Amino acid sequence: MLPVIVALAWPTMLEQAMNTAVQYVDAAMVGRLGAQATAAVGATTTINWMIGSTVSALGVGFLSFIARAFGAGDRQRAARVSGQAVLAVLAAGLLFTVLPLSLSRRVPVWMQAAPEIRGQASEYFFILYTPMLLRAASIVFGTALRAAGDTRTPMRVGVVMNLVNVTLNYLLIYPTHSVGPLTVPGAGLGVRGAAVASAAAYAVGGLGVTRALWRHPVISPRGQRLRPDWEILGPCLRVALPAALQRFGTSFGYVAFAAMINALGTVPLAAHSIANTVESAFYIPGYGMQTAAATLTGNALGAGDRKRLRDLAGMLLTLEAAMMVLSGTLLFLFAPGMMALFTPDAAVIALGAGVLRMVALSEPFYGVAIILEGMLQGAGDTVTPFFFNIAGMWGVRILGTFVCTRVLGLGLKAAWGCMIAHNLLLFLLLLIHHLRSEKRERAFFAQDAS
Numbered sequence: 001m002l003p004v005i006v007a008l009a010w011p012t013m014l015e016q017a018m019n020t021a022v023q024y025v026d027a028a029m030v031g032r033l034g035a036q037a038t039a040a041v042g043a044t045t046t047i048n049w050m051i052g053s054t055v056s057a058l059g060v061g062f063l064s065f066i067a068r069a070f071g072a073g074d075r076q077r078a079a080r081v082s083g084q085a086v087l088a089v090l091a092a093g094l095l096f097t098v099l100p101l102s103l104s105r106r107v108p109v110w111m112q113a114a115p116e117i118r119g120q121a122s123e124y125f126f127i128l129y130t131p132m133l134l135r136a137a138s139i140v141f142g143t144a145l146r147a148a149g150d151t152r153t154p155m156r157v158g159v160v161m162n163l164v165n166v167t168l169n170y171l172l173i174y175p176t177h178s179v180g181p182l183t184v185p186g187a188g189l190g191v192r193g194a195a196v197a198s199a200a201a202y203a204v205g206g207l208g209v210t211r212a213l214w215r216h217p218v219i220s221p222r223g224q225r226l227r228p229d230w231e232i233l234g235p236c237l238r239v240a241l242p243a244a245l246q247r248f249g250t251s252f253g254y255v256a257f258a259a260m261i262n263a264l265g266t267v268p269l270a271a272h273s274i275a276n277t278v279e280s281a282f283y284i285p286g287y288g289m290q291t292a293a294a295t296l297t298g299n300a301l302g303a304g305d306r307k308r309l310r311d312l313a314g315m316l317l318t319l320e321a322a323m324m325v326l327s328g329t330l331l332f333l334f335a336p337g338m339m340a341l342f343t344p345d346a347a348v349i350a351l352g353a354g355v356l357r358m359v360a361l362s363e364p365f366y367g368v369a370i371i372l373e374g375m376l377q378g379a380g381d382t383v384t385p386f387f388f389n390i391a392g393m394w395g396v397r398i399l400g401t402f403v404c405t406r407v408l409g410l411g412l413k414a415a416w417g418c419m420i421a422h423n424l425l426l427f428l429l430l431l432i433h434h435l436r437s438e439k440r441e442r443a444f445f446a447q448d449a450s
Contacts (some may be wrong), residue, residue, distance in 0.1 A: 003313065005292050011151035015158040015287030017281070025166050027277045029173050030194050031342045035270045037191050038343065040120035042273030043113035048128065048250030051096050052338035055136050058088045059143030060294075061240025064380040065232070066147035066219060067212025067298025075218050080211065081146055083224025083231045088240075089140050093133030100129035102234045109254070112255040112262045120191045128193035140176035141213045148219050148299065150212075157208035161201045171239075178354045203304045239377075239380050246386035250398055253393035261415060262406050268412040270343065271352040278338045278356060285323035286367040289316060290374035297378030310438070316371050324367030332360035365427040372430040388429040397422035 012110035030037050062085045069078040100107075104126035108118040138161075142154040172193030187193055214220055218403045253303045261272045293316050300309040331338075335356035339349040405409040 001097040004296065005312075006290040007147075007318070008149065008151050008295055009288045011155040012146065012286050012291040015134065015151075015155040016284040016287055017160055018062040018155075018162050020449075025276060026169060026194060026198070027342045029272070030168050030191065033173070033190055034220055035118050035266055035345055035348065036344070037116055037120070038270045038273060038299070039114065039266050040117040040191050041124055041194065042269060043108050043111050043117060043262065044125045044128075045273060046251070046254040047094040047100075047111070047274070048123070048428055049254055050127075051132075052101065052135075052139065053247035053251050054244055055092050055096060056139045056143065057243035058092055059085075060243040060377050060382060061236040061238075062088070062140065063131040063143050063294055064239050064298050064378060065236055066144055067295050067378060068302035069298030069379075070148050070218070071302025077218045079221065079224060080229060080232050081228065081236065082216075082219040083221040084141055084229055085144050085227060086221050086224075086235070087228065087235075089136050090133070092140075094135035096136065097129060097326045100132065101126060104129070106331040110259075112259045114262075114266060124130065124191050124195040127192065127199050128202075129391035131199050131203040131206065134200040134210075137206040138202065138209045141209045143208070144213060144219060145216065147295055148216065149299075150216070151291065151294060153212045157205055160208060161205035164196050164204050165201035168200055172197055186350060201266060202362065208385070232377060239382050242382040242386040243377070245284055246382065246389050249386075249390045250393045251299040253398050255399050257401055257415070261399050261412065264405065264412060264415075265349050267345070268351065270345065271339075271348045271355070272412060274339060274342045274348065275352040275356050277342065277385045278335070279331070279359060281328045282360075282363060283367075283370070285327055286320060286370040287373040289320050289323070291368075292316070293371050294378035297375045298380075302378055312432050313375060313438075315436075316375070320367045320371045320419075321364050326363040327367075328363030332357050335360070349410055357414065359415055359420055362423050368421065369430050372434050375434075376430075384433060385430070388433075392422040392429070395423055397429065 026041075027038070030041050062081055066078050067073075067082045069081060106120050107125055108121035110123075113121050117387035138157075139178075142157075145151075145153050171185065172187045173191075176186045177184055189196065194441050204270050214222055258272075262269050293312075297309060300306075301311060335353040336349060339352040339356070343349060376382070376385055389425030397418050400421060401415045404418060408414070
């Protein structure tokens, strides 16, 4: 069991690590332009999360059914599901191209960004969403490949995508300059250059993953009719819809959360934006293992192997807890140094390091919650995580942050305290649900055996 988990998880972890490294490079390069440039990029980050996570929720529905079909050895059904995923990508990609482009001027205003950064933030947002169709393909088709047990291809595509991003960042953000005896050409586009680099990388990633899916020996959509097949599409959407509502609802909560952070001023916003970038690296073990949890849960259910499913749960949760304890310890120890990589501003470093050390203490609990949610997704249960996430986001994080920042006049640390409380509640709710489900299953099989 352990070799299978590792084989599925390590490419996803490496892919996440590379993506995070590129985020670090992006943030560091933009950060050298000053706090206003960092704030301009950070002002729309939460909207980016909302749209990206809503599209990725579509992949969850297809993940569950491809993983089950793959586990049952039903190649024809797996290919049919993949064909319906193409339709979903076309619909979502077009929708989330038209809406962001048409609303790009208003988004920074809605996010309560400072007037002096709204122009840059709007332009950055517009450029970023120009290739959204290919970005949607990268997200959903990558999920389909992982559901079929291929986590290496998305990783390889990610390597190319990140190399494109970093190279173009360097050439487009800064003006022509000298490095020793060499003259390095540069466009000097600043924030606009960072947006163009990211958009180009998304396009390359989408093309690469689409090519890989079309060439896959089992789940290629070649030969499938590109029209709704409701026998397949209906169940996939029933799984995807709660996941999409959850991610949209929680992401909209992130928007509300970020808007309250934005209102605290430029220094708290810059600290919050950079701290989020730093923090994301320390969730790599969690999200890498979540992919393995979802895929293997779907495979086990497709094969009808309940014992394998129980063994899988125990091993995944133990591994995840151990890795996230280590991750949280490293984050706590190196928080100031990590912040200093992205900004020379002492006030931003001090504030960001403080909130990072707070969240480091909750890392193991959130890691376990990530795995439990991944197992539910692999089983096709997206309703339970939907209710738990919405309750935690709006009942704890948003309400708590509103009271702390708007009523009590507290700052960024209080807001992050509310975020941590939300994560701890999610851990408790998912753990209780998991233990109760195991108890019901044991009772059912004991009764059946008698």
